[in-house]
Amino acid sequence: MGDPLLHLGRHLRLDDNPLLASTAAARxxxxxxxxxxxxxxxxxxxxxxxxxxxxDLQSSLRARGSDLLLLHEPPPADVRDRYTSPxxxxxxxxxxxxxxxxxxxxTPFRQRIEAAGVRFTAPIAAPDRLPPLPDGVVCPTIEVxxxxxxxxxxxxSAVRHWKQYRDRRLPDTYKxxxxxxxxxxxxxxxxxxxxxxxxxxxxxxHDLLLYEAEFGANEGTYWLWFELLWRDFFSLLASHTRGDRxxxxxxxxxxxxxxxxxxxxxxxxxxxxxxxxxGFLGNRMRQIVASYCIHELDWPWTVGEAYFAHxxxxxxxxxxxxxxxxxxxxxxxxRGGRRFNIDKQREMYDANHAYTQFWTDPPx
Ligand SMILES: Cc1cc2nc3c(=O)[nH]c(=O)nc-3n(C[C@H](O)[C@H](O)[C@H](O)COP(=O)(O)OP(=O)(O)OC[C@H]3O[C@@H](n4cnc5c(N)ncnc54)[C@H](O)[C@@H]3O)c2cc1C
Numbered sequence: 001m002g003d004p005l006l007h008l009g010r011h012l013r014l015d016d017n018p019l020l021a022s023t024a025a026a027r028x029x030x031x032x033x034x035x036x037x038x039x040x041x042x043x044x045x046x047x048x049x050x051x052x053x054x055x056d057l058q059s060s061l062r063a064r065g066s067d068l069l070l071l072h073e074p075p076p077a078d079v080r081d082r083y084t085s086p087x088x089x090x091x092x093x094x095x096x097x098x099x100x101x102x103x104x105x106x107t108p109f110r111q112r113i114e115a116a117g118v119r120f121t122a123p124i125a126a127p128d129r130l131p132p133l134p135d136g137v138v139c140p141t142i143e144v145x146x147x148x149x150x151x152x153x154x155x156x157s158a159v160r161h162w163k164q165y166r167d168r169r170l171p172d173t174y175k176x177x178x179x180x181x182x183x184x185x186x187x188x189x190x191x192x193x194x195x196x197x198x199x200x201x202x203x204x205x206h207d208l209l210l211y212e213a214e215f216g217a218n219e220g221t222y223w224l225w226f227e228l229l230w231r232d233f234f235s236l237l238a239s240h241t242r243g244d245r246x247x248x249x250x251x252x253x254x255x256x257x258x259x260x261x262x263x264x265x266x267x268x269x270x271x272x273x274x275x276x277x278x279g280f281l282g283n284r285m286r287q288i289v290a291s292y293c294i295h296e297l298d299w300p301w302t303v304g305e306a307y308f309a310h311x312x313x314x315x316x317x318x319x320x321x322x323x324x325x326x327x328x329x330x331x332x333x334x335r336g337g338r339r340f341n342i343d344k345q346r347e348m349y350d351a352n353h354a355y356t357q358f359w360t361d362p363p364x
Contacts (some may be wrong), residue, residue, distance in 0.1 A: 004029040004134045007075055009082025009197070012057045013155040014064070014085070016123035016200035025208040028132040032061060032068050032242030035083065041248050043311040045279025048147035053196050055142040056154020066130040067139040084317045085239075086194060088232045089201035091121040093172075099236055104232050104331075110226070115306035119225065120205035150184075150278045151192050153314065158193035162204065165190075166211050179284045181355040187282060188224060191314035194231070201228055237331065245321065248306050254299055258307045267346040268292045270359035277359075279313040284349055290327040291340040301328035 012034075014020065024030060033055055042050070058068040064219035075083050090100040096116035103109040137166055151161070159234050165171070170185055180186035193199045205225060212221050230295075247253055271285040281289070286308070293304040305324040309315050322331065329337025350356055 004031045004131075006032050007079040007082055008032055008034050008057075008068075008086070009075070009079065009129050010086040011082065011197040012053045012251055013158070013198050013200065014057075014060055014126035015155070015159075016203050017126070017197075018087075018124060019082075021124060021127045024127040024130050025172055025339060027131050030066060031133055031137055032066060033071050035071045035073055037074040037083075038072050039074060041310060043279060044145070044147055045149065045313050046311060046315060048145045048149055049141060049151065049153040049192055049279065049313040050196060051153070051284040052144045052149070052157075053153030053155075053193075056152075056156055056345050057198075057252060058139070058142050060155060061110075061130065064130045065132060067133055067137075068142070069139045070142060078258055086197040086316065087202065088235050089120045089205050089228050090118055094118055094121045100240070102236050104237070106230065109233050113229065119209065120202050123200055123202040123206050149313075150280055151189065153192065153196065153198065153313075155193075155198045156201070158190075158199035161193065162188075162190060162199060162207065166207065169215065171208065171211060171224055172215070172218055172220045175223040176220070178223070179282075179349060180359060181282055181285055183348055189280075191316070192280070195312075195316040195319075197315040201231065201353045204228065222231050231316075231319055235318040237322055238318035245302065245305065245309075247302070248310055252303075254293075254297075254303050255307065255327070263292060263297065265292060265296075265342055266360070267342060267350060267356050270356045273359040275308075275311055278290070280328060281312070284345075286323065287327060287338070288340055288342060288345050290324055291338060292342055294324075294328050295337070296342070301325060301330070305338075 004027060006020065008020070011017050011019065020032070036050075054068060054070065061068050090113065095102070096118060097103075098113050103112060151157070165188055168185075170188070174188065177186040182361075190199065190204065194201060194204075205228065208221055208225060227251055250259075258272060259276065261269045261276060263269055263272065268289055269283060271289045274285065275281045275289075290301070290304055293299045294301050301324040308320055308324070309317070312320070325331040327338045346356070
């Protein structure tokens with residue numbers, strides 16, 4: 001029989017969800033649950049994205065005769081990993097090295113994987129059938145707060161978004177556009193759904209291979225895979241480097257300056273306004289903000305890490321810590337940190353000031 005409770009954690013999908021598939025096959029009764037830890041303070045966009053993801057998943061589960069119950073408590077210790085680690089593109093068993101002995105910098109990590117010809121682990125289909133709930137259990141319908149969002153959470157919107165991205169042939173131009181700052185299409189924008197496990201990176205990599213078979217492989221399709229591999233890299237690295245993390249302190253002066261987008265450089269402040277208004281920031285701007293906080297303001301990397309963790313709709317513990325540490329020169333960066341010349345970055349990526357103007361406060 002077994003315990004009917006299944007903590008989904010950051011695996012909010014039916015497709016390519018190995019734990020859901022194996023548990024569903026083994027149980028006569030199943031109660032999928034998500035522990036919405038009330039002690040975690042989330043920014044409004046992150047909260048809305050997560051609740052929309054849970055509501056969408058609840059509809060999909062109900063369509064298969066199951067449901068989703070929200071528990072307003074921290075997850076039990078033995079399943080906590082599920083709440084911090086979404087699925088990787090390459091499972092441990094397909095890596096050409098033992099996961100515990102992985103190369104600790106990205107380039108040799110990628111080279112070993114490419115040399116072995118590994119691209120991804122094959123995704124598995126959604127289970128055909130889900131066992132009924134235990135007798136007498138009623139799951140309230142999950143309410144979604146009314147917040148204007150740049151992306152709607154949930155597995156069905158993830159699939160729609162990824163499909164339109166391919167239908168419009170945007171992977172082809174990904175390498176050229178990925179560092180842009182304005183608009184929706186310069187990068188894939190898959191990260192929020194990946195972070196909450198609404199879509200599996202194995203499915204994305206699999207679809208990318210089908211896309212290449214149909215339209216041809218090119219630098220854009222390769223680069224998208226290359227960036228997804230960074231995500232795997234930081235995820236694996238995090239499993240070896242548990243350590244310091246940032247802590248939310250809304251009364252701290254640095255936190256106040258971040259919340260009011262008053263760090264002192266107009267380009268960086270524009271980035272913070274985008275983050276505060278949307279819960280999202282493109283990769284280039286994340287690097288610029290992080291470099292400014294660490295190398296110009298001399299703040300410990302944990303301050304900005306905690307701020308991003310609170311606001312980003314794609315907040316992913318391993319990627320966030322990994323990238324902040326990388327820019328600070330700890331962990332994965334063999335070059336000892338990345339200090340960006342902010343004025344030069346603005347000349348390169350915002351020569352006409354369109355981004356800075358777009359995200360600048362109107363005069364009071
Ligand atoms: C300081 C800092 C903090 C970050 N925090 C997060 C975070 O909390 N969550 C998060 O998902 N990403 C984080 N990133 C990585 C990256 O900025 C975002 O994944 C990316 O901007 C999301 O947009 P996209 O989906 O359009 O990415 P694309 O450019 O389309 O890339 C495709 C996918 O590859 C992965 N990816 C790309 N770049 C990276 C990277 N540098 N590290 C890890 N994965 C990557 C993401 O899953 C992304 O969705 C951070 C980067 C920096 C510099």
